[in-house]
Amino acid sequence: MQNSRVKLRWVSKMRDVVIIGAGQTKFGEHWEKSLRELAVEAGLRAIEDAGIYSKDIDAIYGGNMSAGSSTFQDNIGTLIADFTGLAINNIPAIRVENGSASGAAALHEGFIAVASGIYDTVLVGGVEKLTDVPMENITDVISGEIDREWEAFNGSTLAASAAMIARRYMYEYNAKREHIAYIPVISHRHGSLNPYAHYKNTIKIEDVLNSTIVADPLTMLDCAPISDGASAVILTTMENAKKLKNDGIVRIKASTLASDFISLHSRDNITSFRSTIEASRKAYKMAKLEPKDISFVELHDAYSIFGMIALEDLGFFRKGEAGKYLEEGYGNLDSKLPINPSGGLKAKGHPLGATGVGQVVESVFQLRKQADKRQVSDPRYALTHSMSGAGGSSIIHILEVV
């Protein structure tokens, strides 16, 4: 475990930040809804769930990765403020962009704002509208997360990056190709129980191995789908929350972000994500918890190999050993470490900017025991892991029901 450069002097001075409302749209193809309609739907659900009025909200933080490059719509913060009906009150509204981790980054910003005392109650949302992007452009839009000049220009893509990581991982750890296929199988099993999920079908290891090749050795079923969707949570102080609710308050125990070299070629090692290691070490320290305390994890399995490596970098398994544990049944809802009870990015769907907030929405439902058929038994602490590009940055949230 590397020595984390953690400075947490400010932790003792910050206010307790809690989530009092959570909501999301179904993830999937929403031909009938625009970006702004999706965002408004998720936002209103979170507000209703919190039992507050929109006038109680002091600021909006919205995660979105690609509206500019995919649909030529920028200034998303203002757009959402406008169509949630809050611009009439001149509410501060900011779009946060951090690749696929844009939603989690927006939550990190919202957390800082409430913890610091700048705002008391904020709406944090994430939205992406990928089915408005012409199919031939979609890979290129997503490749905006890697180095355009020195990776994508030469023909690399995010999927190619994941595939090169997978190949190197198999080479260094003598891992079997089948091991990498466990995460999508687990995600689909859980996604089949989630009404918000893009895909409801279950899959087997052989289905993953025999699916259409995207970037060898990875197939279509190693890759998360192109989804539309939006998700939102309401943050406030513990003091405010207690005036509103007696139970179901979820405290943010840790919110951390760490970066790494954007391109794979600049890193000494591509079989581990330094950003995930650093952000999670910092998060455990902030939450005063260890990996063994975590009740379940929502992983950034945009590609199967990302989820597998993250399990090791988050400290759940030693390097090169995730496959072995997954084979033994880790990851299932009734196992020691339930993975992606929501269905993960693979089955629940991956509307880039909405994904990170969506992981937190699921965690809130789980911690409040409102997750119906996919409920993890008696969860106490949830960990969400969101990542941009091929590990260019990682964002960790640890949540606790109070």
Next chain:
Amino acid sequence: MTIPRFWREFEHRYRLIGTKCPSCGRVYFPPRDVCPYCHRESVGKMQKYELKNTGKIYSFTVVYQDIPDFKELKPYIMAIVEMDDGPKITGQIVDASPEEIKIGMPVKAVFRRIREESPSGIIEYGYKFVPI
């Protein structure tokens, strides 16, 4: 890509010109203005450095995706090559079939057409790799 955006990288894309930090001696490609290890020590002092064109395959994949710029090449081999001078570079492997590619295989950089801006736009050249 507009002409200026491509033009300003000519020497890097055509001749593998990177930078070297005079403080720690590390070589970088693509070029950097700041050495991530030496920070202020390196600012304003990074030197141009022409890489030898040889290296070894660090990892690779065969891409089957539909990308407008590379449609006619599909499927093509993408790799990260560890150069003999130190830095790793992302580029395509050409003049080879996927079955013969292995991690550790020696390759050299060659000058090739990468993509074209549009049917009437500029043709963008750069490096690809071939097995030695």
